[in-house]
Amino acid sequence: MVFSRIVKRVALLAGVVLVGVTLAACGSQSSQSGNYKDNLAQSGKLTIGLEGTYPPYSYRQNGKLTGFEVELGKAIAQQLDLKANFVPTKWDGLVAGLGSGKYDIILNNMSQTPDRKKAYLFSTPYIYSKYAMITRSDNKDIKTAKDIKGRNFVASTGSDNGVVIKKFGGNLRPIEQFQTELDQIREGRADGAMNAESAITTYAKDHSLKGLKYHVLTENEQPAAKISALFNKQDGKLRDKVNDALKQLKENGTLKKLSVKYFGTDITTK
Incomplete structure (x- = not known):
């Protein structure tokens, strides 16, 4: 992604998929209608789930939440004319919280996997983690x-x-x-x-x-993990807008700047 962790990720995932499918219908406002513009504009904020305990991705420094994905979340929200609202959540409840509408998006060193893709949507990768x-x-x-x-x-x-x-x-x-x-x-x-x-x-x-x-690990041993934002299946419009924001942040150099700041090198490309 590849400080990850970041009985359970395979077993937990199966349960999360079921919970996500069951609870998505009563999820956040953005999930209910799929109209990101109306619902998020009404609230004026993009609610982001993360752990907040995993340097350099998200952690607390002098009591303040900071890190690569915290600054990235703020930059994405700004591109969408919204304010970033972070909801620190323990890992074992993070994905379930997305399905229940606790937040609109997860930014938490989340890698794309076949099982996750069956139940959720991913943005384009913003870093490649060895x-x-x-x-x-x-x-x-x-x-x-x-x-x-x-x-x-x-x-x-x-x-x-x-x-x-x-x-x-x-x-x-x-x-x-x-x-x-x-x-x-x-x-x-x-x-x-x-x-x-x-x-x-x-x-x-x-x-x-x-x-x-x-x-x-070399690319031949294990390809770098594609780290992306995670969304509910119903939030395709929001995913598309976040992809547009990530494209802009890459083109204007923000992604690279944040990567060098927190990782010491640019890991935003393969």
Whole structure:
């Protein structure tokens, strides 16, 4: 996306799909009519769901919500002549909150997957997030993604990182916090972790990586995750307008500027 987490993402997703389908009919005003202009213009705001605990995407600094997706959300809302209204929500309820109309859009390092596409709409990608495999610095056996097979790896509950671990035959143990993942590796309680490259590089700016090392998965091992905004199926018009806004933000250099500010490099293109 690829600080992601970011029993459950496959299992949770199945439940979320059902909840989303059931609750969409009684969703937000924008979901009920699909007329984004009338409903959002009436409220004057674009309500955005995110976690708010995942640097550098969204987090609190001196008590104030900030981060790449926070600034991006404000920029998108401005393009739509709206004010961004952020609703911090824990991961395990984030997607369900979209289906129930708690917010209009999710900006939360959300990658496009086939299962999600069945139940929701995605914007065009705004960043391409590479995956990083983190292990102990003295581990000589785990060098590439193929070496994950049969190893005990940790990743955030329900995250795409866990999907990648399972893809390569690893034994997944869900962990909520990125710091806890790293602690378990250092302590020898886990062989490794999978997370976004941006998460580990951002962490390294203010914390020591002593005892750890990481390998960024190549495109041949695992393609970078396409990180996009998520919408309800009924909100195709809003999705189209957000796509237009993202196009403008890319053309005027805003996307690149924000990427360099928060990630140290431009990851808004492949």
